[in-house]
Amino acid sequence: MDQLSKCIDSRETESEVNQSIQLGQSLTVNQTPTLFINGRSVGGASSWNDLKFVIDYEIEYQKTAKNAGEDCGCDVRLPGFAPSQPGSVKPAGYPIPVDGPTGELLRAQGRHNMRPAHLHFLASKDGLKTLISQIYVADDKFIDSDVQFGVTRHLIGDYVLHENEKAPAPDVKGPWYSLRHDFVMEPGASKLPRAPISGKAQGERPKIPHLA
Numbered sequence: 001m002d003q004l005s006k007c008i009d010s011r012e013t014e015s016e017v018n019q020s021i022q023l024g025q026s027l028t029v030n031q032t033p034t035l036f037i038n039g040r041s042v043g044g045a046s047s048w049n050d051l052k053f054v055i056d057y058e059i060e061y062q063k064t065a066k067n068a069g070e071d072c073g074c075d076v077r078l079p080g081f082a083p084s085q086p087g088s089v090k091p092a093g094y095p096i097p098v099d100g101p102t103g104e105l106l107r108a109q110g111r112h113n114m115r116p117a118h119l120h121f122l123a124s125k126d127g128l129k130t131l132i133s134q135i136y137v138a139d140d141k142f143i144d145s146d147v148q149f150g151v152t153r154h155l156i157g158d159y160v161l162h163e164n165e166k167a168p169a170p171d172v173k174g175p176w177y178s179l180r181h182d183f184v185m186e187p188g189a190s191k192l193p194r195a196p197i198s199g200k201a202q203g204e205r206p207k208i209p210h211l212a
């Protein structure tokens, strides 16, 4: 303890510490621990089984990849929001319909009908099983009580606010959010699912009540 206090007081290693912080920020490290496996960032505490899966996958993948480290899977950047939603810079939560048996069940249990804010993702690539998921907003009021029980710790994203930077999408003015998230996909057949909704509903959007 003495040694640590002396070290802090003398500020002898301050520049070294600052360098480490800068390196972490440049690699978008925002969780402890964060591991890099063959250039792929794995944030947060992971079980040995999950880590083994990523290591085995990277070993297999590198047999066919061109550049070790830099060529791990794929890096996709999405604009995030469609121009049809002007002003949307971060997802918002929404209520699920309560006019059927689901509503009766929720009322009987005294539960609300809100889904915490999230973005939907569908990732597909030849040779990998299609992955469909949602990434949730950590500070949503309903993050701990999703009506659909869809939230897990690994599906909570890090939406970062940018207040004084130009947004990559030209139609977004003012503050905006970015989200970086790594999906680990399993080797297998790539198949696209049939969309459960095939058309767009006509008429006015129905108003869905919010249960307290």
Ligand SMILES: [Fe+2]
Pocket (backbone or CB within 6 Å): 118, 120
């Ligand atoms: Fe949704």
